Amino acid sequence: MVLPIVAYGDPVLRKMCTDISAGYPNIKDLISNMFQTMEASRGVGLAAPQIGLPIRLFVVDAAPFADDDELTKEEQTFLENFRKVFINAKIIEETGDKWSFNEGCLSIPGVRGDVSRHERLTIEYLDENFQPQVLTVDGLAARIIQHEYDHIQGVLFTDKLSAFKKRILQGKLTDISKGKVNVDYRMRFPDVRRK
DSSP: OOOOEEEOOOOGGGGGOOOOOOTTTHHHHHHHHHHHOOOTTOOOOOEEEGGTTTTEEEEEOGGGGGGGGSSSSHHHHHHHHHHEEEEEEEEEEEEEEEEEEEEEESSSSTTOEEEEEEEEEEEEOOTTOOOOEEEEHHHHHHHHHHHHHHHHHHHGGGGGGGGHHHHHHHHHHHHHHOOOOOOOOOEEEETTOOO
């Protein structure tokens, strides 16, 4: 089932999310719904706060980045198959040079900005079967994880933009929270009055 994505301005996007246990209600359905929602909106990652749940869960699918001609065949194959569920994730280490990339977010449609992040990370998490995992990745896969991890920490990519860029975007961000944005996927806007 495709769920509405929570828009910028909703308090749930600013919450430090809580861990969940294997007994979390309908977790398999929730994970399936999150993948369907992410795919329907053409995203590469989706965190639980983006569908209104303040829990430490996110899903990623890097396949859309696999078409980049600048990547090696090995990198393309890796991204094509990089589809994962992260539960109760904790980044253990971020290393390597920081590099900038133009990021966007399903909760902030139409807004993009250059964000600098470390090139490599090691993360520990539970998979969809609540089995402990440790993963070290770099490049675009690491960037997707860092972006989604920020969501479960209550951080948005716009927080990492320069003060000047934030000022320029303020009107657009306010419009998004009021539903004044053209988007072709389901969204829930915090400042839209229900009739």
